[in-house]
Amino acid sequence: MSLAQVVRRYYGTQGRDVRLERDLAHELDQSSRLLDPGLLAAQSSPSHQAEQREQAVLLADALGQLPEAYREVIILSHLEGLSFPEVARRMGRTVDSVKNLWARALARLRRSLRGGP
16 A cells, blocks of 8 residues: 555544554555665664654644645645646646645644644
């Protein structure tokens, strides 16, 4: 399952379900391993693995709180790896509007991850 599919599967969940969080963390971890085996040390510590799972859950939660257009532009550009022109076509927008939307979405995501409004 790709990282984009994982985010789509979990971002819309309303209640917190620990089983889903564990599943999400596992699937994000597996996606990361497939994307770049060099990202993870061959034998990372259990605390490092737990921290990575926690960060993956926080990211999924933060993505789930974004407005739909923000979430979509981040998923299409970062998780699916589409170029701005491809994202613009998929979203029915101009390239300039997608770039602006992307910048606002990343700013909102950063604030959300830092605990801001």
